[in-house]
Amino acid sequence: MKKLEAPKELMKLQHNLGGLEGLGPVDFEKRVFVEPWETRIFGIHVAMMGLSQHLKEAIPKYPIDQVPTKFRSTWTWADLRKGAEAMNPFDYFKYRYYEKWLGGISGFFVSQGYISQEELDERTSAFLKGQGSTPESRNELIDNQIVEYLRVGDPGGREVAGRPKFSQDDCVKVKNVHPVDHTRLPGHLRGKTGVIDKVYSGFYVYFCSTGPDGLGEPMPVYLVRFDPKDIWGELAEDKSVVYADLYETYLES
Amino acid sequence: MSERFLYPKDREIYSAAKVKALESLLVEKGIITSETVDKVINYFEKEMGPFNGAKLVAKAWVDPEFKARLLEDTPAAIADMNFPRGMGGAEGENMEAVENSAIIHNLIVCTLCSCYPWPILGLPPYWYKDPTFRGRAIREPRKVLQEFGLTFADNVEIRVWDSSAQIRWFVIPERPPGTEGLSEAQLATLVTPESMMGSARAKSPSSP
Numbered sequence: 001m002k003k004l005e006a007p008k009e010l011m012k013l014q015h016n017l018g019g020l021e022g023l024g025p026v027d028f029e030k031r032v033f034v035e036p037w038e039t040r041i042f043g044i045h046v047a048m049m050g051l052s053q054h055l056k057e058a059i060p061k062y063p064i065d066q067v068p069t070k071f072r073s074t075w076t077w078a079d080l081r082k083g084a085e086a087m088n089p090f091d092y093f094k095y096r097y098y099e100k101w102l103g104g105i106s107g108f109f110v111s112q113g114y115i116s117q118e119e120l121d122e123r124t125s126a127f128l129k130g131q132g133s134t135p136e137s138r139n140e141l142i143d144n145q146i147v148e149y150l151r152v153g154d155p156g157g158r159e160v161a162g163r164p165k166f167s168q169d170d171c172v173k174v175k176n177v178h179p180v181d182h183t184r185l186p187g188h189l190r191g192k193t194g195v196i197d198k199v200y201s202g203f204y205v206y207f208c209s210t211g212p213d214g215l216g217e218p219m220p221v222y223l224v225r226f227d228p229k230d231i232w233g234e235l236a237e238d239k240s241v242v243y244a245d246l247y248e249t250y251l252e253s
Numbered sequence: 254m255s256e257r258f259l260y261p262k263d264r265e266i267y268s269a270a271k272v273k274a275l276e277s278l279l280v281e282k283g284i285i286t287s288e289t290v291d292k293v294i295n296y297f298e299k300e301m302g303p304f305n306g307a308k309l310v311a312k313a314w315v316d317p318e319f320k321a322r323l324l325e326d327t328p329a330a331i332a333d334m335n336f337p338r339g340m341g342g343a344e345g346e347n348m349e350a351v352e353n354s355a356i357i358h359n360l361i362v363c364t365l366c367s368c369y370p371w372p373i374l375g376l377p378p379y380w381y382k383d384p385t386f387r388g389r390a391i392r393e394p395r396k397v398l399q400e401f402g403l404t405f406a407d408n409v410e411i412r413v414w415d416s417s418a419q420i421r422w423f424v425i426p427e428r429p430p431g432t433e434g435l436s437e438a439q440l441a442t443l444v445t446p447e448s449m450m451g452s453a454r455a456k457s458p459s460s461p
Contacts, residue, residue, distance in 0.1 A: 017388035018364045025400055026386045029379035030447065037269035040276055042376070043290030049343070051284075070283040081366055090257060097367070097382045102268060106275050115278045123274035128266065134277035137287045146289060150296055151339035155346040156419045184417055186364045188391065204419050221418045228392070237395045240411045245418035 010179045013089035016187030019232060038098035045101060048075035049154075050146030054207070060152045067145045073112055076154075078207035080104060082182045160203040164220035165248055170196045172224060172251045178212035185213070185250045192231050197243065198223035206247070214249030221247050300337045301345075302375035303446040306423065309334065309373060310449065311440035314428040323350050323425065331373070344421055345372035351414065352425045353451070358409055359424045360398065360451035362390045363416040370421035374446050381450060391415060401452050423449050429457040 013020075033039050054074040055062040083104025084092065092100070109115050126132035166172055174189045184206065200221045209216030224246050228236035261267055280287050309331065313320035323330040327350045331340050339345070348370045351359045363369070364387050369377040380386055390397045394411045398404075405411065414422040426448040432440060435458065447453035 015365070017384055018391040020388040023385045023389055026380055026383060026389065026397060028401055028452075029383075032376040032378055034379060035265050035269070037265070037272045039294050040272045040290055043293040044272075044276060044279065044285070046293045046343075047285045047289050068283075069285070071285075077366075084366070093384055094258065094260075097379065099268060102272055102275075106271065109275070109279070114282060114284065115275075119278060120271070120274055123278055124267070124271045127270035127273045127277075128263075132270070132273055132277060134273070134280055134287055137280050137283075139286045142286050143289050143292050147292060147296060149343060150293070150301070151342045153342040153344070153346045155341075157347075184365060186391070186415055186417055188364075200420075223420075232392055235392070237393055237411070239407065239409065240394060240413070242391065242413050242415065244415040245420050247418055 011187060012085055012179065012181075014085040014087070014092055015179070015183050015185070018186050018188030033098070034096070035098075041098050041102045041105060044105060045075075045080060046150065047146050048073075048105070049077070050149035051142070052076060055149065055154065058154045059157070060154075062145065062149065064145070067141055068139060069142050069145075070114070073108075075108070076207035078182060079108070083107070085182055156204040156206070157202040158205055158218040160218045162203060162220075164199050164222070166196050166199065166220075166222060166251065166253070168196050168199055170253070172196060172222075172253060174224075174246070175250055175252050177214055177250060180211050180213045182208070182210050183213045184210075184215060184247060186244060188231055189226070189244060189246075189250075192226060194224040194226040194230070194244075196222050197225040200245075204247070215247055219248045221245055222251065224251070297371075297375050301339060301342075301372045303373075303444075303449070304441075305336055305340070306370075306373035306446065306449050307441040307444035308336075308437070310425055310444045310455070311437040313425050314432075314440055315437055320352070320425065324352055336372075340372045343371060344368070345370060346421075347419045348373065348421045348423065350423055350425055351412070353427045355427070356409055357412060358398075358403075358405055358451065359412045359414060359422075360390060360394050361414050361416065361422045361424060362387060364388070364391050365417055368416040368421060370423045373423060374449055378446065380452065398452065401447075403452075403454065424451045425449075426451075426453075426455040429455050432458055 051069050051071045052075045056064050084100050110117050172194055174192050176190045203218035204221050205218045206215040224244050226242040228240045228242050279285050313323050327348050328341055353359055367377050367382040391413055394413050416422055443456040445453055448455040
């Protein structure tokens with residue numbers, strides 16, 4: 001029986017930004033935050049990553065169980081990205097970067113039962129009326145863990161027995177993996193041919209399994225070089241090269 | 254359906270109140286402390302920011318052996334410098350440098366999100382996070398760079414690096430002409446975060 005290919009017609013805009021036409025000029029805004037409130041959601045996201053349950057299995061083996069926080073969830077870049085990639089594509093363009101974070105993160109705390117939507121709405125109204133306040137509450141053990149996470153990080157490299165499938169200078173084709181809710185495969189590379197420029201040493205995990213898309217377990221990662229003409233055809237600019245870091249699951253010979 | 258493209262009336266005021274509400278609830282419920290967010294922000298204002306990257310580039314400009322090492326083994330070269338602890342930390346676990354020259358110009362993009370080398374450049378600016386930049390730079394880098402004020406001769410190769418896995422790419426910009434005799438500290442003032450992502454050249458000493 002003929003193996004069915006993943007339907008190319010199913011796509012998320014967020015996975016396929018490369019090559020979108022008609023977008024107009026880039027706003028060369030150099031600020032990191034364009035509104036003061038954005039710094040707060042940034043800090044909250046970092047805190048969640050620094051207190052995440054998955055850090056128990058991270059290379060530095062953070063002593064998360066000894067941190068006196070009521071946060072008992074896993075929260076990684078994958079969770080933040082999934083939230084953004086789950087948005088209506090028009091909203092993805094409509095709302096600014098940190099507006100998306102605020103929506104995704106507040107939704108997470110509600111869906112995981114840490115706060116209720118009613119509580120959040122009531123408190124928001126209070127602050128809108130200038131009647132809201134935040135209690136003073138200190139705990140160095142919580143804050144030290146978060147700052148330690150910032151200093152030491154969460155490296156994806158893992159010591160795993162095994163050999164990379166591909167070698168430097170191999171010609172490879174990017175697989176048309178099944179479209180799912182979250183991926184690390186830039187959509188414009190699907191089905192394109194490139195050359196292995198570098199085999200990164202070691203195996204690398206991803207924060208979560210992406211199901212049929214293939215990520216999760218430790219695997220080699222490659223720097224793959226593409227001739228833009230092999231991606232965009234006639235519309236490619238001359239004298240240009242595209243490089244992408246691709247997990248092994250996305251490549252075939 | 255007509256509301257799809259309308260913004261809420263008090264868009265920023267509402268977001269500001271909502272994030273205050275969220276933070277106050279998280280503090281009350283013992284998830285974070287009332288100092289947590291300020292400590293995180295302070296970390297990126299004082300310890301991990303573009304000032305680190307500028308020092309790195311200035312040293313690379315004056316010390317060819319260091320530059321070679323920075324290109325060959327980026328984390329090791331960075332570790333040799335007297336930075337605060339944390340250069341291999343969050344979003345710095347796998348940083349890699351590429352070098353601009355008279356015939357090669359490098360541009361970094363993250364088409365999928367906004368991956369950025371935090372320890373040496375701090376947090377990404379809005380242009381880098383913009384879906385318009387992310388979608389266009391990968392296909393028409395020369396055109397996008399021209400809109401940013403950069404033009405290149407026909408013989409210059411533009412290399413676009415998509416940070417789609419664990420690597421956090423950054424650029425060593427070319428040393429501007431007329432900077433002979435400047436100290437490392439003076440050279441560092443010419444290095445902008447844009448120049449270290451490939452969307453600008455380093456400043457020249459005569460420009461404001």
